[in-house]
Amino acid sequence: xxxxxxxxxxxxxxxxxxxxxxxxxxxxxxxxxxxxxxxxxxxxxxxxxxxxxxxxxxxxxxxxxxxxxxxxxxxxxxxxxxxxxxxxxxxxxxxxxxxxxxxxxxxxxxxxxxxxxxxxxxxxxxxxxxxxxxxxxxxxxxxxxxxxxxxxxxxxxxxxxxxxxxxxxxxxxxxxxxxxxxxxxxxxxxxxxxxxxxxxxxxxxxxxxxxxxxxxxxxxxxxxxxxxxxxxxxxxxxxxxxxxxxxxxxxxxxxxxxxxxxxxxxxxxxxxxxxxxxxxxxxxxxxxxxxxxxxxxxxxxxxxxxxxxxxxxxxxxxxxxxxxxxxxxxxxxxxxxxxxxxxxxxxxxxxxxxxxxxxxxxxxxxxxxxxxxxxxxxxxxxxxxxxxxxxxxxxxxxxxxxxxxxxxxxxxxxxxxxxxxxxxxxxxxxxxxxxxxxxxxxxxxxxxxxxxxxxxxxxxxxxxxxxxxxxxxxxxxxxxxxxxxxxxxxxxxxxxxxxxxxxxxxxxxxxxxxxxxxxxxxxxxxxxxxxxxxxxxxxxxxxxxxxxxxxxxxxxxxxxxxxxxxxxxxxxxxxxxxxxxxxxxxxxxxxxxxxxxxxxxxxxxxxxxxxxxxxxxxxxxxxxxxxxxxxxxxxxxxxxxxxxxxxxxxxxxxxxxxxxxxxxxxxxxxxxxxxxxxxxxxxxxxxxxxxxxxxxxxxxxxxxxxxxxxxxxxxxxxxxxxxxxxxxxxxxxxxxxxxxxxxxxxxxxxxxxxxxxxxxxxxxxxxxxxxx
Amino acid sequence: xxxxxxxxxxxxxxxxxxxxxxxxxxxxxxxxxxxxxxxxxxxxxxxxxxxxxxxxxxxxxxxxxxxxxxxxxxxxxxxxxxxxxxxxxxxxxxxxxxxxxxxxxxxxxxxxxxxxxxxxx
Numbered sequence: 001x002x003x004x005x006x007x008x009x010x011x012x013x014x015x016x017x018x019x020x021x022x023x024x025x026x027x028x029x030x031x032x033x034x035x036x037x038x039x040x041x042x043x044x045x046x047x048x049x050x051x052x053x054x055x056x057x058x059x060x061x062x063x064x065x066x067x068x069x070x071x072x073x074x075x076x077x078x079x080x081x082x083x084x085x086x087x088x089x090x091x092x093x094x095x096x097x098x099x100x101x102x103x104x105x106x107x108x109x110x111x112x113x114x115x116x117x118x119x120x121x122x123x124x125x126x127x128x129x130x131x132x133x134x135x136x137x138x139x140x141x142x143x144x145x146x147x148x149x150x151x152x153x154x155x156x157x158x159x160x161x162x163x164x165x166x167x168x169x170x171x172x173x174x175x176x177x178x179x180x181x182x183x184x185x186x187x188x189x190x191x192x193x194x195x196x197x198x199x200x201x202x203x204x205x206x207x208x209x210x211x212x213x214x215x216x217x218x219x220x221x222x223x224x225x226x227x228x229x230x231x232x233x234x235x236x237x238x239x240x241x242x243x244x245x246x247x248x249x250x251x252x253x254x255x256x257x258x259x260x261x262x263x264x265x266x267x268x269x270x271x272x273x274x275x276x277x278x279x280x281x282x283x284x285x286x287x288x289x290x291x292x293x294x295x296x297x298x299x300x301x302x303x304x305x306x307x308x309x310x311x312x313x314x315x316x317x318x319x320x321x322x323x324x325x326x327x328x329x330x331x332x333x334x335x336x337x338x339x340x341x342x343x344x345x346x347x348x349x350x351x352x353x354x355x356x357x358x359x360x361x362x363x364x365x366x367x368x369x370x371x372x373x374x375x376x377x378x379x380x381x382x383x384x385x386x387x388x389x390x391x392x393x394x395x396x397x398x399x400x401x402x403x404x405x406x407x408x409x410x411x412x413x414x415x416x417x418x419x420x421x422x423x424x425x426x427x428x429x430x431x432x433x434x435x436x437x438x439x440x441x442x443x444x445x446x447x448x449x450x451x452x453x454x455x456x457x458x459x460x461x462x463x464x465x466x467x468x469x470x471x472x473x474x475x476x477x478x479x480x481x482x483x484x485x486x487x488x489x490x491x492x493x494x495x496x497x498x499x500x501x502x503x504x505x506x507x508x509x510x511x512x513x514x515x516x517x518x519x520x521x522x523x524x525x526x527x528x529x530x531x532x533x534x535x536x537x538x539x540x541x542x543x544x545x546x547x548x549x550x551x552x553x554x555x556x557x558x559x560x561x562x563x564x565x566x567x568x569x570x571x572x573x574x575x576x577x578x579x580x581x582x583x584x585x586x587x588x589x590x591x592x593x594x595x596x597x598x599x600x601x602x603x604x605x606x607x608x609x610x611x612x613x614x615x616x617x618x619x620x621x622x623x624x625x626x627x628x629x630x631x632x633x634x635x636x637x638x639x640x641x642x643x644x645x646x647x648x649x650x651x652x653x654x655x656x657x658x659x660x661x662x663x664x665x666x667x668x669x670x671x672x673x674x675x676x677x678x679x680x681x682x683x684x685x686x687x688x689x690x691x692x693x694x695x696x697x698x699x700x701x702x703x704x705x706x707x708x709x710x711x712x713x714x715x716x717x718x719x720x721x722x723x724x725x726x727x728x729x730x731x732x733x734x735x736x737x738x739x740x741x742x743x744x745x746x747x748x749x750x751x752x753x754x755x756x757x758x759x760x761x762x763x764x765x766x767x768x769x770x771x772x
Numbered sequence: 773x774x775x776x777x778x779x780x781x782x783x784x785x786x787x788x789x790x791x792x793x794x795x796x797x798x799x800x801x802x803x804x805x806x807x808x809x810x811x812x813x814x815x816x817x818x819x820x821x822x823x824x825x826x827x828x829x830x831x832x833x834x835x836x837x838x839x840x841x842x843x844x845x846x847x848x849x850x851x852x853x854x855x856x857x858x859x860x861x862x863x864x865x866x867x868x869x870x871x872x873x874x875x876x877x878x879x880x881x882x883x884x885x886x887x888x889x890x891x892x893x
Contacts, residue, residue, distance in 0.1 A: 097860025101841075159842035162817020163886075167794060170844045170885035221843055345849060345856035351884075358884045363795035367788045374784035378777045402844070405883025409849075409856075428854060 021051065021067055027088040027096060028055060028062040028080065029244070036085070043079045047071050062087060085258075098225075105222050112152035112215030115144045120208045138190040138205055145207035149183050153214040169362040171401055175217055177366070178396035182746070183210040185389055201385045209390075213397055213750040220754020224402075227761035230768070231410045234417020235344070238337045241293050241312040246277035249321065266324045270315045278311040278327045285320030289313050294333060295693045296423030335683050336693070339425045343416040344409075346428035350714055351408040354721070358401050365399040365729065372733040380734075387734075390746060394732040398749035399725060402757045407717035410764035415710030418767055423693035424703045425678075431689035434673050435707030437654045441602055441675075441700060442633070442645055444659040444667075445613035445620070446500055448677055449627055449697065450589035452660075454501055456508040457570055458586035459483040462558050484514055486583040490541055490575055492516040493532050497524055501571065504587050525549075527614060527637035529573070540576040541585075544616065545635075552579050569622030571615050591627055598697025599628045605701060608653065612636055612644055612667075641667040658700055675700060705772040713767055717760045724756050804891050807832045815848070815859060816840040819879070819888035826892045831870045838862070847882030850890070856882075 028040060037055045040062060044053035049070025054063045064076060077087045088096070122128055122135025134140055150157075156179070159172040186205030189196055193203035245256045249267040259277050262268070267283070270276050276289065286304040291297055291313040300316050303309060309322055312333045328334065347355075369392045376388035412429045419426050426432050443449050461480035491509030494502035495516060509516065522532040528549060529542015540546055547554060554562070554574070558581055565572045570586040599609050611624045612633040620634035633644050641657075645667045648655050657664065657671035665687040668674030676688035677695045685691050692699040732749055736742040773781070805811065805821040809831075814820045815838035826832050836848055838859040849856050850867070859865050871877075871892040879888045 097863055098846075098858065101846075101861055155841035159817055159840050159844070162840055164817070166818035166820070166822070166886075168818050168886060169795060170842065170881075170883070172842050172844065225843065341856070342854035345851065345854040347849070347851035355884050359887070360796075362885070363791050366791050370784050370787045370791070374780055377780045378773065401885060402883050405885065409882065 021065060023052075023063065023065040024073075025061050025063045025096075026073075026076070028060055029086040029088065039083050040080050040085055043083055044076060047075050047079045050076070086260075098229075102222065102225055105218060105225070108152045109215060109218045109222055112148050112211065112218060115148050115152075116208065116211035116215045119144050119211050123205070123208050138186075138207075141205060141207040142187060142190050145183060145186065145211045148211040148214055149179065152211075152218065153179060156214070169366070171362065171399070174362060174365060174396045174399055175214070177369075178393045178746070179210045179213050181389060181393050181396075182206040182213070186210065199385070201383055204386075206390070209393065209746045212747045216747070216750040216754050217397075220758060223754070223758045224406075224761060227758055227765060228406075228410065230765050231413040231761065232344070232417075233768075234414075234420055235337065235340060238333065238340065238420065241333060243275040243277040243312060246324075247271075247274075260328070262324055262327050264324055264327055267321055268324055269319065269321055270309075271319050272315060272317055274315050276309050276311055276313050276315055276322075278324045279331045280309055280311075280322040280324045280326070282307050282309060282320050282322045285318055287318035287320050288316045290316050294336065294423070296421060296699075297694050297696070332683055332693075336420060336425060339427065339683065339691070340416055340420045343426050343428050343432070344413045346412075346430065348408050348412055348429035348433045348714070350433055350711070350718070351429075354404045354407060354718060357722070358404055361399070361401045361404070361725075365395065368729060368733060369393075369395040376734065387743075391732065391734045391743070394744050394746045394749045395729060397746050398728050398732040398744070398753055400721070400753045400756045401725075403721035403724060403760045404718070406757055406760050406764075407721045408714050410761050411710055411713045411717060411767065414764050414767040415706060415713075418770065419703065419706050422699065422702055422706070422772065423696070424699050424706070425683055425691040425693060426703070427689045427691075431673060432707050432710055434654070435656070435690065435704050436711045438607060438656045438673055438704055440608040440610060440648055440651075440653040441656045441658060442610045442612050442648060442667075442671070443599075443629070443697075444641070444657075444664050445611055445615065445623060446589060447660045448658055449595050449611060449629075450591055450623070452500060452589065454504040454571070454587045454589035456487075456504050456585060457588045458565060458584070459486050460561055460565075460584040460586070461486060462555070462561075462581055462583055481582055484512060486575055486585065487512065488514045488516065489534050489539055489577070490573075490583075490585055492519050492534050493522070493530055493539055493541055495519065496522040496532070497530050499524075499530075500589075501573065501587050502530075505585065526639070537577050538579070541573055543572075543574065543614075547574055547576065547581070550576070550579065552576055552581060554581055558584065563618065566616060566618035567622055569619055569626060571619050591623065592695070592697060594697040595627045598700060601698060601701035602704075603628070605704065607701075607704065610648060612641055614638065638663060639666075642670045645670045656700070656704075675703070702772040706770070709770050709772070710767060713764055717763055720763070721756070721760060724752075728752060804889075807834065809833065810835065812837055812864070813888070814839065815845050817842075818886045822887070823889040823891060826869060826871055826890060828871055828874050828892050831868060834867045834869060835864045836867065837864045844883050844885050845881045848879060849882060849884075850877065850879040852877040 040055045041053050044050055044062060044064055049067040050064060052065040073089045080087045118135055119141050121131045122141060128136060156172045156176040160176040163169055163173055186207045189203045189205045196203040243259055246259055246262045247254050247269045248257050248262060249269060254269055262278050268277060268280065282303055282305050284305065288300040289303050289309060290300045291310055294310050294313055311331045372395050373388045373392035376391050377384050380387045412432060415432055416426050446452055461483060487509050491506045491514065494505045496519060517534050520533040522530065524530050525542065525546065528546040529540060531540045540550060561584060562572050565586045570588045573585040573587065574581055575583040575585060602609050608631065609629050610631045610633060611620065611629045613620045614636060615634055617634040620632045624632045636644050641664060645655060645657050654672045656673040656675055657667050658675040659668055660677055668676060668687040673690065674688045675690045675692060676685040678691050678693045683691050683693055690703055732744050734743055804823040804825040807824045807826050810833040811824055812835040815836055817840055836859050838845055838861055841861060845859065847856060847858055853869060855867060857865055857867060874892045877890045877892065879890060880886060
């Protein structure tokens with residue numbers, strides 16, 4: 001019996017020893033109804049080692065009590081993942097870690113300010129007359145101040161110790177040194193007042209200084225942390241746009257599955273009012289889609305079969321089925337989030353000066369504090385020691401390297417986030433800085449200023465002069481080919497081409513139900529046109545340069561016809577058969593609605609606008625005139641665009657090139673700022689410094705304006721941060737005392753220091769309200 | 773100038789000399805630590821190790837472990853790789869780097885007070 005009892009006790013003890021029960025709250029994502037609560041609770045409770053689990057739908061959290069020896073955070077994650085939910089650890093959910101740190105900081109600030117206030121009540125002239133006797137006792141003040149110094153201010157000591165071990169210093173070192181000097185002096189005065197009296201030093205402690213300075217600086221940090229949270233709101237908003245589930249059609253059945261499980265090729269149904277889960281192409285149905293959250297475009301976009309849809313946008317009216325083409329990290333939203341995050345992690349060149357100053361700042365402030373102490377001690381008024389001590393402490397406390405460190409990155413973070421809300425994706429802080437200096441913008445014509453969907457407007461048959469007469473014709477009795485003949489041969493040839501104009505011709509042939517012929521020896525001649533053998537004849541289709549190259553004459557009447565078409569802003573393609581010009585095809589690409597306003601906005605802000613195109617000068621000028629552009633670079637071969645951009649740069653201007661990012665990549669890279677119009681759902685364009693999701697020309701001037709406003713805020717911040725230190729450190733050292741008798745109190749210094757960082761961040765946050 | 777003044781003056785000069793030597797003087801060269809596939813950097817009053825060596829074209833997981841409560845160190849910035857990460861206290865935050873160029877790249881805290889180096893060879 002005794003043995004049994006002992007065994008049972010042993011077991012109990014072992015069990016108690018092995019149990020490492022912890023209760024933790026995790027963020028739980030993916031819940032969309034109250035029933036999810038039960039599903040998650042059940043899943044978590046089934047994990048061996050979990051003793052209790054409570055899920056809160058409103059706060060999207062799960063509070064789990066579990067034995068750390070028997071299960072891990074990963075086991076908990078796996079348990080809910082099976083049902084399509086995501087349990088986030090603190091690392092995955094940094095907000096939770098930050099929240100805990102802030103809660104602790106808040107407690108410390110409250111205790112610090114409370115105790116500091118009691119010490120001030122018991123020691124500050126005038127108000128101490130109304131204080132209870134106990135608060136006037138130095139030993140009571142010592143007790144209260146010690147709590148502030150070593151509990152509230154413990155983090156300053158921890159950082160100071162680690163930093164000094166590495167022979168580096170930051171602001172915490174200054175605070176620890178300053179407050180320790182005040183506290184140490186006060187302790188000595190409390191215990192050995194007679195020693196100080198013998199030295200002609202008033203034995204008055206400065207416990208109030210040490211306690212209030214620590215508390216105010218921590219209060220500043222609390223305010224700073226709150227303000228800083230606002231700088232990363234853009235990313236949180238973007239992440240929050242993601243859909244949680246998708247209604248996938250598999251095996252004839254529609255099932256709601258977590259977004260993570262959607263695969264490329266899945267057919268997804270989207271009903272009115274629902275979020276489109278991932279990127280794809282509509283295969284059935286039509287609707288209007290609100291894409292404002294991703295592209296910044298406020299008007300819903302009509303979508304029908306074969307149109308692309310973007311994940312995270314909202315289906316407004318109809319129901320449709322679409323095929324997923326991009327999932328996970330490949331979706332447009334994921335790319336946008338990545339680009340914004342990367343830009344926020346980059347450094348602006350303007351930050352270099354602040355970086356250099358920051359690296360020397362703290363040790364130099366320490367040296368100034370030493371000089372201040374020595375100066376006041378030797379040549380200052382009596383009592384020399386307290387003056388010397390207090391001024392040196394004030395110098396240490398008032399110095400604020402943080403404001404310099406925060407001046408640029410906080411503004412960049414808000415600026416880049418703000419730009420993303422307008423559908424302007426800025427690659428990095430350097431691009432943001434460069435945009436404000438742009439003085440000339442070169443626009444590529446096709447697909448940038450124009451819609452990039454050219455249409456055949458005219459087919460002009462010309463009199464056949466040569467053996468092309470032998471061609472298969474609708475009506476061989478007349479001296480020209482018919483429009484359909486021209487279209488048939490031209491479309492047959494263009495079928496193999498990827499040029500935007502080719503698409504217009506083949507589309508026209510399709511509309512007229514023309515069956516195409518076989519093409520042999522197809523060849524594309526960059527910047528000129530194409531050639532091939534159709535129906536046994538050598539056929540060329542291209543611009544004047546192609547005919548010059550092939551030494552084919554253009555008859556006078558054809559010349560006149562070409563000029564008329566070109567003056568109408570149309571691109572004319574010359575069509576030859578066996579070295580004879582037999583027809584003309586005119587193609588027009590309409591200007592984007594935003595082109596004129598976009599150009600106007602740029603010109604208003606003093607930016608020169610230039611259009612670059614492969615079109616001949618007449619067509620180019622006609623289109624440029626319509627867009628309000630005065631300077632045109634026409635007949636530029638694709639490979640020469642880069643050189644033309646450099647030529648504009650040689651004119652002394654900082655140049656931005658706006659193109660589609662694919663054909664213009666070298667020109668975009670050559671420009672000071674490459675701006676690409678996003679194509680479809682691909683926004684991560686390598687050659688571009690800025691990608692415009694909206695394809696709206698107005699976005700170019702918006703990007704420049706936003707850059708200017710961001711840079712203005714950065715300059716204000718830097719001016720404030722530098723000015724603050726340059727002016728207030730000498731004031732703290734007592735430079736005004738000989739002239740005006742002004743000395744700064746260390747308590748005021750700590751308040752100024754605390755507000756200095758907060759004011760820089762608040763100034764950066766102003767950018768959130770900016771309209772461009 | 774009495775004796776006490778002289779002592780204070782000499783102590784002040786000595787103090788400035790010490791500060792200058794301590795912070796700006798030649799520090800024991802911190803040897804670059806070979807990162808291999810993964811490395812942990814302790815974040816406490818700076819970065820330990822402060823210099824790590826990576827191989828060009830090789831994926832390396834860098835785990836930042838912040839144990840220092842200072843808000844100065846709550847973010848790490850590796851600007852050349854466009855990385856800015858919040859480091860929750862007493863948590864590990866993994867960053868994967870796959871450098872495609874050689875050279876020396878700085879990383880720092882959010883306020884640019886503490887620094888480290890990544891050498892890519």
